[in-house]
Amino acid sequence: VLKEKMHAGGSSLKLLDFFGVEEVYKKAAEKLITAGGLKYLFPIFVGRRIPKPAIQASRGVKAKRKWLAELKAQTIRVFYALTIHLDGQSPEEAMSRFVAKFVDDDLKYCDRLVELLVEYDDRARKAEYQFFLSDIEESLDDEQVALAAFDAKLAGGGDVYFRVAAVTAFICANSKRCHERILLQLKMQQSGISLVKDALNEFSSSLSDGSQKIHLELLEGKI
Numbered sequence: 001v002l003k004e005k006m007h008a009g010g011s012s013l014k015l016l017d018f019f020g021v022e023e024v025y026k027k028a029a030e031k032l033i034t035a036g037g038l039k040y041l042f043p044i045f046v047g048r049r050i051p052k053p054a055i056q057a058s059r060g061v062k063a064k065r066k067w068l069a070e071l072k073a074q075t076i077r078v079f080y081a082l083t084i085h086l087d088g089q090s091p092e093e094a095m096s097r098f099v100a101k102f103v104d105d106d107l108k109y110c111d112r113l114v115e116l117l118v119e120y121d122d123r124a125r126k127a128e129y130q131f132f133l134s135d136i137e138e139s140l141d142d143e144q145v146a147l148a149a150f151d152a153k154l155a156g157g158g159d160v161y162f163r164v165a166a167v168t169a170f171i172c173a174n175s176k177r178c179h180e181r182i183l184l185q186l187k188m189q190q191s192g193i194s195l196v197k198d199a200l201n202e203f204s205s206s207l208s209d210g211s212q213k214i215h216l217e218l219l220e221g222k223i
Contacts, residue, residue, distance in 0.1 A: 029085035033094035038101055044075050046112050073160045076116065080163040083170040084215060099174045107181045113168045114185040117195060120161035127156020150206070165199030166216060172196075173222035193223060 032038075086095035102109045131152035140148060150158075172179040172193075186192050197220055204216040 025081075026085040029082050030090045030094045032082070033086070033090070033097055034092045038098065041075060041078060042101055042109060044071065045079070045109065047072075076160055076163050076167065079167045083167055084212065095174070099171060099178070102171050102178050103175060107178065110171065110178050110181045111185055113164060113171065114182055114189060116164045117161070117168060117186075118189050118191065120157040120164055121195060121199070123157025124153045124161050127158070128153040130156075162199050162203035165196045166203065166219060168196050169200055169219040169223050173219060179223070196223060
């Protein structure tokens with residue numbers, strides 16, 4: 001059943017976004033691991049075994065490109081939700097199994113995290129820059145400008161960038177090998193762990209007090 005859902009045009013990935021504070025979300029996230037869902041998610045994460053697009057998404061190059069981008073972003077959101085819910089008390093060592101996947105295949109999934117970090121950071125920066133090139137801010141006060149610029153950044157890629165950073169921090173905090181590999185890959189990109197820390201800080205600062213904010217602050221402190 002899980003396999004069928006994962007390949008139903010990719011649309012069911014949205015149903016796997018276990019984001020919420022209720023216990024039912026935690027149990028659902030843990031069930032995904034124990035039911036073997038990672039073997040379907042990780043290939044999608046690196047662009048392999050992509051589910052066939054829904055009919056409307058297969059009509060034209062532009063539609064297919066948009067669908068693939070949404071699929072990639074949704075996979076990242078699922079991973080982020082897993083980092084929120086998985087812990088040392090999760091059944092069948094679910095958290096350890098999730099983290100261990102990033103060590104598989106010569107740590108290629110760690111490399112993918114860095115690739116996505118750089119990609120979405122660049123997208124977010126360009127979106128924010130384009131906002132300030134527009135004339136919109138002339139009709140707004142300073143507070144409104146800041147909010148509008150942040151909204152443009154989120155829409156342009158910042159929302160996914162923040163979540164990639166959170167997943168990266170979670171993996172770094174729970175695997176020394178992954179931490180070392182990610183630092184190496186960031187250095188090769190002429191960057192550093194500040195790329196992750198800055199994203200976590202901006203992400204948590206945008207949230208009101210709550211478990212998600214605490215989670216992000218703890219991750220920032222661990223890396």
